[in-house]
Amino acid sequence: MRLADSHCHLNYKGLAEHQTDVLQRARDSGVVAMLNISTREREWDDVVGVAEREPDVWATIGVHPHEADQHPDVDTAKLIERAAHPRVVGIGESGLDYYYDHSDRERQRASFRAHIAACRETQLPLVVHTRDAEEDTAQILREEMEQGAYPGVIHCFTASSDFADKALELGFYISISGIVTFKSAKDLQETAARLPRERLLIETDAPFLAPVPHRGKTGEPAFVADTCRFLAQLRGEDADELAEATRANFHRLFAKTLA
Ligand SMILES: [Zn+2]
Ligand SMILES: [Zn+2]
Numbered sequence: 001m002r003l004a005d006s007h008c009h010l011n012y013k014g015l016a017e018h019q020t021d022v023l024q025r026a027r028d029s030g031v032v033a034m035l036n037i038s039t040r041e042r043e044w045d046d047v048v049g050v051a052e053r054e055p056d057v058w059a060t061i062g063v064h065p066h067e068a069d070q071h072p073d074v075d076t077a078k079l080i081e082r083a084a085h086p087r088v089v090g091i092g093e094s095g096l097d098y099y100y101d102h103s104d105r106e107r108q109r110a111s112f113r114a115h116i117a118a119c120r121e122t123q124l125p126l127v128v129h130t131r132d133a134e135e136d137t138a139q140i141l142r143e144e145m146e147q148g149a150y151p152g153v154i155h156c157f158t159a160s161s162d163f164a165d166k167a168l169e170l171g172f173y174i175s176i177s178g179i180v181t182f183k184s185a186k187d188l189q190e191t192a193a194r195l196p197r198e199r200l201l202i203e204t205d206a207p208f209l210a211p212v213p214h215r216g217k218t219g220e221p222a223f224v225a226d227t228c229r230f231l232a233q234l235r236g237e238d239a240d241e242l243a244e245a246t247r248a249n250f251h252r253l254f255a256k257t258l259a
């Protein structure tokens with residue numbers, strides 16, 4: 001099985017202290033590509049640094065909606081400048097989180113639009129975080145798409161089936177996390193079972209959201225294999241084929257990984 005983990009945080013506490021072992025266990029589980037995601041400006045150098053050292057790790061540049069209040073000066077120009085690095089293959093994670101509301105909603109929306117403008121300019125994919133904010137997320141993605149197309153992925157997808165359709169219509173990919181393995185995730189399982197295979201990605205969002213049978217542990221990229229096996233069974237597909245398809249999707253979307 002050869003897999004891509006489309007979203008992890010290798011520099012977060014829980015993984016950063018054991019990074020060599022974490023990467024080794026991922027490789028032993030068949031993970032051949034990992035995307036190390038940024039959430040705040042002060043970690044950009046570290047996040048990109050891992051991608052500079054490790055040939056199977058790439059990075060994103062961006063500001064999480066939780067952090068929007070703390071980053072009034074991260075604008076489109078700054079994102080574009082930092083995204084020029086050869087190991088930076090996407091922009092984010094950015095979006096809207098009305099569940100925690102850690103940042104002012106207007107600031108979240110402004111930051112989201114600044115990230116999208118950087119994606120439109122660079123044609124690097126946008127990594128979207130959305131929680132309890134489906135309507136505004138869909139509206140902003142669509143309005144901005146009318147200004148000019150840009151690629152992207154809805155990460156850790158937990159939204160409605162209807163939102164999935166809107167995202168697919170805009171050409172977005174949808175990334176499924178370990179949440180799909182949770183017993184309580186019936187609606188998500190139904191949606192994940194019917195999504196077109198050519199638009200699917202799989203992720204861990206490690207160190208969060210360890211899938212069954214690792215629940216309660218610190219999540220790590222190796223566990224993307226468990227989520228892949230669960231998802232394959234849910235969809236009535238062969239796990240190796242699903243791994244290969246989602247890995248190919250990852251490189252098609254994050255095309256700079258092939259450069
Ligand atoms: Zn997120
Ligand atoms: Zn994340």
